[in-house]
Amino acid sequence: MRLAVYGGASFMLALGVVLSALHQNSNFYAACVYLSKSSSCVMVLLNLGLLFSIIMGKTLQSIFFGQLRAIEVEHLYERSWYAVTETCLAMTIFREEFDLQFVLVFATLLFLKIFHWLCQDRVEFMEQSPSHRMTFHVRMVNLMALLLLIDILLACHAINVTITKGPNMMIMFGFEYTILICIMTSIIGKYILNVVDMRSQEPWEGKSMYVFYLDLVTDFFKLITYIVFFIFLCFFYQLPLHIVRDVYVTFRSFIQKCRDLYRYRRATRNMNELYPDASAEDLLRTSDSTCIICREEMHAIVVDNNGHADAPGDIDQNLDQPKKLPCGHIFHFYCLRSWLERQQSCPTWLVTSITLTLIRNQY
Numbered sequence: 093m094r095l096a097v098y099g100g101a102s103f104m105l106a107l108g109v110v111l112s113a114l115h116q117n118s119n120f121y122a123a124c125v126y127l128s129k130s131s132s133c134v135m136v137l138l139n140l141g142l143l144f145s146i147i148m149g150k151t152l153q154s155i156f157f158g159q160l161r162a163i164e165v166e167h168l169y170e171r172s173w174y175a176v177t178e179t180c181l182a183m184t185i186f187r188e189e190f191d192l193q194f195v196l197v198f199a200t201l202l203f204l205k206i207f208h209w210l211c212q213d214r215v216e217f218m219e220q221s222p223s224h225r226m227t228f229h230v231r232m233v234n235l236m237a238l239l240l241l242i243d244i245l246l247a248c249h250a251i252n253v254t255i256t257k258g259p260n261m262m263i264m265f266g267f268e269y270t271i272l273i274c275i276m277t278s279i280i281g282k283y284i285l286n287v288v289d290m291r292s293q294e295p296w297e298g299k300s301m302y303v304f305y306l307d308l309v310t311d312f313f314k315l316i317t318y319i320v321f322f323i324f325l326c327f328f329y330q331l332p333l334h335i336v337r338d339v340y341v342t343f344r345s346f347i348q349k350c351r352d353l354y355r356y357r358r359a360t361r362n363m364n365e366l367y368p369d370a371s372a373e374d375l376l377r378t379s380d381s382t383c384i385i386c387r388e389e390m391h392a393i394v395v396d397n398n399g400h401a402d403a404p405g406d407i408d409q410n411l412d413q414p415k416k417l418p419c420g421h422i423f424h425f426y427c428l429r430s431w432l433e434r435q436q437s438c439p440t441w442l443v444t445s446i447t448l449t450l451i452r453n454q455y
Contacts, residue, residue: 095150099143106140109133138195145203156235157210164213171209175202181334182264185325194261201268204242208272211235212279218286229287236280243272259328267321271314278310308353311346318342370414370422383414383423390414390422 113123113133127133153160160168179198214232218224250266285303289296318339325332370390383390391414413425 095146099147102139102143106136109136134192142199145199149203149206152207153210156207156231157214160210161213161217164210167213168206168209172202172206175205178334182332185264185329185332185334197261197265200246201265204239204246204272207235207239208275208279211239212275215279215283215286218283218290232283236276236283240273240276240280243269243276247273259324263321263324263328267317270317274310274313274317278306281306304349304353308346308349311342311349315339315342315346367415367417367428383427 109127109132110123113126114120117123117126127137179202183194211232247266247269250262250269253262254260254266282303285299285306289299318335322332322335322339382388414422415425415428417423417428
């Protein structure tokens with residue numbers, strides 16, 4: 093209802109401005125010149141363009157996404173305000189080139205960013221709700237292919253303009269579209285991993301590591317792009333304060349992932365030798381022989397003198413083998429390895445610390 097009222101008022105106002113310009117000028121060309129020279133007329137026409145953009149966005153949303161979830165709308169508002177604020181800071185660098193073309197190019201970039209954010213949230217939602225209709229996959233594949241193609245074309249256009257005309261405002265938009273290419277490539281990779289996981293009969297054990305490596309590579313290319321853009325702006329313009337935070341956050345995320353990878357490799361290297369098998373006596377000493385990760389009962393697997401276990405499969409491949417950490421806590425071999433992919437600390441100590449923190453906050 094509000095959109096209809098806003099649309100009707102915008103259309104009537106734009107129509108009145110156009111008719112007034114045609115009435116005051118003798119021909120169509122003179123009317124167009126008058127409209128382009130008047131700041132108030134330009135604002136009215138830009139408002140009408142904003143209305144058409146909203147209508148087109150709503151139409152594309154209904155085609156590719158349908159009804160948005162509440163969390164998607166919330167993320168959309170948060171990211172949009174941040175993107176607008178960041179661009180306002182960038183305008184201080186390109187203030188001499190700020191014109192109607194800048195506004196149109198920025199509106200196009202924000203329009204595409206919105207669909208990238210929605211696409212990212214919808215792919216992440218696949219992990220929470222693995223059962224989707226075929227129409228969902230058709231929509232997502234077409235949307236991701238379309239967005240990636242548009243990103244590549246606009247990035248190439250911005251780079252070509254920069255090379256042809258020299259440093260100008262298109263540097264920023266070429267950089268933004270390069271970042272969007274990295275993000276869309278990551279989204280496509282995660283979508284493929286989710287589809288493969290949905291197709292498999294059993295849970296895919298190595299999926300989390302593939303997602304981790306994908307995020308690591310994405311952060312690396314984003315960091316390289318940020319650094320190149322930062323140096324370029326410092327050399328031709330001035331210190332780009334609007335991307336200092338993005339450079340820092342991306343650099344910190346990349347370093348943290350490298351540390352997590354190193355710790356995971358160190359923690360999972362020779363796990364059979366690093367973490368001894370838990371015996372039946374060890375399980376009896378514990379107050380609860382349930383693995384807190386999978387919430388299933390643990391049973392000691394005895395190996396005879398010939399190296400054969402009392403359970404099917406080789407002991408090195410037996411994922412149900414209880415393993416004992418240096419702190420004394422016991423978990424399944426597979427559960428421990430899966431946990432170490434995400435955290436490099438004892439899950440019992442982590443759960444205990446979180447519980448104590450929640451109790452402390454309540455009182």
